[in-house]
Amino acid sequence: MKIVFSLGGSMMCPDDIDDNYIDKFSRFLEEISKHAKIYVVVGGGKTARKYVDVARKFKAGEFFCDIIGIYATRLNACLLISSLNSDHSYPPFESIEDASNSNEKIVIMGGTHPMHTTDGVAAMLAENVKADLFVNLTNVDYVYDKDPGKYNDAKTYEKLSYDDLIKILNNSEMIASANNIMDLVAAKTIKRSSIKTLILNGKDFENLKSAINGKKFKGTVIG
Ligand code: UTP
Secondary structure, three states: OEEEEEEOHHHHOOOOOOHHHHHHHHHHHHHHOOOOEEEEEEOOHHHHHHHHHHHHHOOOOHHHHHHHHHHHHHHHHHHHHHOOOOOOOOOOEOOHHHHHHOOOOEEEEOOOOOOOOHHHHHHHHHHHOOOOEEEEEEOOOOEEOOOOOOOOOOOEEOEEOHHHHHHHHHOOOOOOOOOOOOOHHHHHHHHHOOOOEEEEEOOOHHHHHHHHOOOOOOOEEEO
Protein backbone atom coordinates (compact mmCIF):
# COMPACT_ATOMS: atom_id res chain seq x y z
CA MET A 1 0.00 0.00 0.00
CA LYS A 2 1.27 3.49 -0.88
CA ILE A 3 0.20 6.51 1.16
CA VAL A 4 1.10 10.13 0.39
CA PHE A 5 0.74 12.64 3.22
CA SER A 6 0.59 16.38 2.80
CA LEU A 7 1.72 17.62 6.19
CA GLY A 8 0.52 21.21 6.63
CA GLY A 9 3.31 23.44 7.86
CA SER A 10 0.89 24.66 10.55
CA MET A 11 1.31 21.22 12.18
CA MET A 12 5.10 21.40 12.37
CA CYS A 13 5.47 25.08 12.93
CA PRO A 14 2.23 26.73 14.15
CA ASP A 15 3.95 29.73 15.78
CA ASP A 16 7.24 28.24 16.71
CA ILE A 17 8.66 24.82 15.83
CA ASP A 18 6.55 22.12 17.53
CA ASP A 19 9.28 19.56 18.25
CA ASN A 20 6.90 17.44 20.33
CA TYR A 21 4.55 17.07 17.37
CA ILE A 22 7.40 16.36 14.94
CA ASP A 23 8.66 13.63 17.27
CA LYS A 24 5.20 12.01 17.57
CA PHE A 25 4.60 12.24 13.84
CA SER A 26 7.93 10.56 13.10
CA ARG A 27 7.16 7.69 15.49
CA PHE A 28 3.78 7.32 13.78
CA LEU A 29 5.47 7.24 10.35
CA GLU A 30 7.94 4.60 11.51
CA GLU A 31 5.09 2.44 12.79
CA ILE A 32 2.96 2.60 9.64
CA SER A 33 5.96 2.27 7.32
CA LYS A 34 6.26 -1.37 8.49
CA HIS A 35 3.20 -2.13 6.36
CA ALA A 36 3.10 0.64 3.75
CA LYS A 37 5.33 2.77 1.56
CA ILE A 38 5.10 6.30 2.86
CA TYR A 39 5.64 9.67 1.17
CA VAL A 40 5.45 12.93 3.11
CA VAL A 41 5.38 16.41 1.58
CA VAL A 42 6.03 19.01 4.26
CA GLY A 43 4.53 22.52 4.30
CA GLY A 44 6.15 25.79 5.33
CA GLY A 45 3.88 26.94 8.19
CA LYS A 46 4.72 30.11 10.12
CA THR A 47 8.31 30.00 8.92
CA ALA A 48 7.16 30.49 5.34
CA ARG A 49 4.71 33.23 6.31
CA LYS A 50 7.26 35.14 8.40
CA TYR A 51 9.88 35.15 5.65
CA VAL A 52 7.41 35.97 2.88
CA ASP A 53 5.90 38.84 4.91
CA VAL A 54 9.32 40.44 5.32
CA ALA A 55 10.24 39.86 1.67
CA ARG A 56 6.97 41.53 0.62
CA LYS A 57 7.88 44.53 2.75
CA PHE A 58 11.03 44.73 0.64
CA LYS A 59 8.79 44.59 -2.45
CA ALA A 60 9.78 41.09 -3.55
CA GLY A 61 7.56 39.86 -6.38
CA GLU A 62 5.15 36.93 -5.98
CA PHE A 63 7.41 34.52 -7.89
CA PHE A 64 10.30 35.27 -5.56
CA CYS A 65 7.97 34.98 -2.53
CA ASP A 66 6.99 31.51 -3.75
CA ILE A 67 10.68 30.59 -3.97
CA ILE A 68 11.20 31.80 -0.40
CA GLY A 69 8.19 29.72 0.67
CA ILE A 70 9.69 26.67 -1.04
CA TYR A 71 12.92 27.08 0.96
CA ALA A 72 10.82 27.20 4.16
CA THR A 73 9.06 23.95 3.24
CA ARG A 74 12.42 22.29 2.63
CA LEU A 75 13.73 23.59 5.95
CA ASN A 76 10.76 21.96 7.71
CA ALA A 77 11.30 18.79 5.67
CA CYS A 78 14.89 18.74 6.99
CA LEU A 79 13.55 18.84 10.55
CA LEU A 80 11.23 15.91 9.91
CA ILE A 81 14.14 13.95 8.44
CA SER A 82 16.30 14.79 11.46
CA SER A 83 13.67 13.37 13.82
CA LEU A 84 13.52 9.95 12.12
CA ASN A 85 15.50 7.29 13.96
CA SER A 86 16.76 5.53 10.88
CA ASP A 87 19.75 6.68 8.85
CA HIS A 88 17.52 8.70 6.62
CA SER A 89 18.98 10.36 3.54
CA TYR A 90 19.09 14.13 3.25
CA PRO A 91 18.52 16.75 1.93
CA PRO A 92 14.81 16.31 1.14
CA PHE A 93 13.93 15.49 -2.45
CA GLU A 94 13.44 18.55 -4.64
CA SER A 95 11.50 16.98 -7.49
CA ILE A 96 8.51 14.68 -7.75
CA GLU A 97 10.50 12.49 -10.14
CA ASP A 98 13.36 11.94 -7.69
CA ALA A 99 10.97 11.31 -4.78
CA SER A 100 9.00 8.84 -6.90
CA ASN A 101 12.16 6.88 -7.75
CA SER A 102 13.37 6.64 -4.16
CA ASN A 103 13.65 3.19 -2.54
CA GLU A 104 13.36 4.58 0.97
CA LYS A 105 10.46 3.37 3.09
CA ILE A 106 9.66 6.93 4.14
CA VAL A 107 10.24 9.47 1.38
CA ILE A 108 10.31 13.14 2.39
CA MET A 109 10.22 16.31 0.35
CA GLY A 110 9.06 19.94 0.49
CA GLY A 111 8.00 22.23 -2.35
CA THR A 112 9.09 22.20 -5.97
CA HIS A 113 8.05 25.17 -8.15
CA PRO A 114 6.09 28.43 -7.76
CA MET A 115 2.32 28.75 -8.30
CA HIS A 116 1.12 25.95 -6.06
CA THR A 117 1.60 24.79 -2.48
CA THR A 118 2.91 21.55 -1.01
CA ASP A 119 -0.66 20.16 -1.28
CA GLY A 120 -0.23 20.44 -5.05
CA VAL A 121 3.14 18.70 -4.86
CA ALA A 122 1.69 15.93 -2.67
CA ALA A 123 -1.27 15.36 -5.01
CA MET A 124 1.02 15.19 -8.07
CA LEU A 125 3.33 12.82 -6.20
CA ALA A 126 0.31 10.67 -5.30
CA GLU A 127 -0.69 10.69 -8.97
CA ASN A 128 2.81 9.78 -10.14
CA VAL A 129 3.39 6.91 -7.71
CA LYS A 130 -0.21 5.68 -8.13
CA ALA A 131 -0.87 6.03 -4.42
CA ASP A 132 -3.73 4.13 -2.84
CA LEU A 133 -4.42 7.05 -0.55
CA PHE A 134 -3.70 10.76 -0.35
CA VAL A 135 -4.01 12.16 3.18
CA ASN A 136 -4.02 15.89 3.78
CA LEU A 137 -3.16 16.69 7.40
CA THR A 138 -4.34 20.08 8.59
CA ASN A 139 -5.05 21.88 11.87
CA VAL A 140 -8.84 21.65 11.49
CA ASP A 141 -11.11 18.59 11.70
CA TYR A 142 -13.00 18.83 8.40
CA VAL A 143 -13.40 20.80 5.20
CA TYR A 144 -15.82 23.64 5.94
CA ASP A 145 -17.80 25.91 3.64
CA LYS A 146 -16.05 28.91 5.23
CA ASP A 147 -13.30 29.62 7.76
CA PRO A 148 -14.45 28.00 11.06
CA GLY A 149 -12.07 30.29 12.96
CA LYS A 150 -14.00 33.34 11.75
CA TYR A 151 -17.57 32.03 11.35
CA ASN A 152 -19.48 30.11 14.05
CA ASP A 153 -21.98 28.85 11.50
CA ALA A 154 -19.34 27.25 9.24
CA LYS A 155 -20.76 24.00 7.85
CA THR A 156 -18.68 20.78 8.06
CA TYR A 157 -18.49 18.29 5.20
CA GLU A 158 -17.93 14.59 5.90
CA LYS A 159 -17.97 13.78 2.19
CA LEU A 160 -17.43 15.97 -0.86
CA SER A 161 -17.21 15.28 -4.58
CA TYR A 162 -14.09 16.49 -6.40
CA ASP A 163 -16.18 19.15 -8.14
CA ASP A 164 -17.70 20.45 -4.90
CA LEU A 165 -14.24 20.73 -3.37
CA ILE A 166 -13.08 22.69 -6.42
CA LYS A 167 -16.09 25.01 -6.11
CA ILE A 168 -15.25 25.76 -2.46
CA LEU A 169 -11.60 26.40 -3.28
CA ASN A 170 -12.35 28.53 -6.33
CA ASN A 171 -13.22 31.41 -4.03
CA SER A 172 -9.74 31.38 -2.49
CA GLU A 173 -6.72 33.38 -3.56
CA MET A 174 -3.54 32.02 -5.17
CA ILE A 175 -0.93 34.19 -3.48
CA ALA A 176 2.19 33.13 -1.61
CA SER A 177 1.31 31.71 1.83
CA ALA A 178 -2.46 31.98 1.46
CA ASN A 179 -4.05 29.84 4.18
CA ASN A 180 -6.43 27.41 2.47
CA ILE A 181 -7.42 23.84 3.24
CA MET A 182 -6.03 22.57 -0.09
CA ASP A 183 -4.86 24.29 -3.24
CA LEU A 184 -6.60 24.11 -6.59
CA VAL A 185 -3.73 22.32 -8.30
CA ALA A 186 -4.12 19.55 -5.73
CA ALA A 187 -7.90 19.43 -6.12
CA LYS A 188 -7.67 19.25 -9.92
CA THR A 189 -4.98 16.57 -9.75
CA ILE A 190 -6.96 14.29 -7.42
CA LYS A 191 -9.98 14.79 -9.65
CA ARG A 192 -8.29 13.93 -12.95
CA SER A 193 -6.77 10.74 -11.54
CA SER A 194 -9.63 9.86 -9.13
CA ILE A 195 -7.26 9.69 -6.16
CA LYS A 196 -8.92 8.67 -2.91
CA THR A 197 -8.34 11.61 -0.59
CA LEU A 198 -8.86 12.22 3.11
CA ILE A 199 -8.62 15.60 4.82
CA LEU A 200 -8.30 15.51 8.60
CA ASN A 201 -6.66 16.94 11.67
CA GLY A 202 -3.02 15.82 11.89
CA LYS A 203 -2.91 15.99 15.70
CA ASP A 204 -5.11 13.00 16.48
CA PHE A 205 -3.01 9.92 15.68
CA GLU A 206 -5.66 7.38 16.76
CA ASN A 207 -8.14 9.01 14.37
CA LEU A 208 -5.48 9.05 11.68
CA LYS A 209 -4.81 5.33 12.16
CA SER A 210 -8.55 4.61 11.85
CA ALA A 211 -8.67 6.68 8.66
CA ILE A 212 -5.81 4.92 6.91
CA ASN A 213 -7.08 1.51 8.04
CA GLY A 214 -10.43 2.21 6.36
CA LYS A 215 -12.31 2.52 9.67
CA LYS A 216 -14.72 5.26 10.72
CA PHE A 217 -12.91 8.52 11.39
CA LYS A 218 -13.44 12.23 11.95
CA GLY A 219 -12.64 14.13 8.76
CA THR A 220 -13.67 14.69 5.15
CA VAL A 221 -13.55 12.08 2.39
CA ILE A 222 -13.11 13.48 -1.13
CA GLY A 223 -14.13 11.41 -4.12
P1 UTP B 1 2.88 25.60 1.91
O1 UTP B 1 2.68 24.38 1.13
O2 UTP B 1 3.22 25.50 3.34
O3 UTP B 1 1.63 26.56 1.67
O4 UTP B 1 4.01 26.46 1.19
P2 UTP B 1 0.41 27.03 2.51
O5 UTP B 1 -0.77 26.24 2.09
O6 UTP B 1 0.39 28.49 2.26
O7 UTP B 1 0.66 26.78 4.03
P3 UTP B 1 0.37 25.56 5.04
O8 UTP B 1 1.74 25.14 5.47
O9 UTP B 1 -0.34 24.45 4.28
O10 UTP B 1 -0.43 26.17 6.12
C1 UTP B 1 4.36 27.77 1.62
C2 UTP B 1 4.44 28.67 0.44
O11 UTP B 1 5.56 28.30 -0.38
C3 UTP B 1 5.25 28.45 -1.76
C4 UTP B 1 3.85 29.07 -1.82
O12 UTP B 1 4.00 30.47 -1.83
C5 UTP B 1 3.24 28.61 -0.50
O13 UTP B 1 2.20 29.46 -0.08
N1 UTP B 1 5.34 27.14 -2.46
C6 UTP B 1 5.37 25.98 -1.76
C7 UTP B 1 5.46 27.11 -3.85
O14 UTP B 1 5.42 28.15 -4.51
N2 UTP B 1 5.60 25.90 -4.48
C8 UTP B 1 5.64 24.73 -3.81
O15 UTP B 1 5.81 23.66 -4.44
C9 UTP B 1 5.49 24.77 -2.41
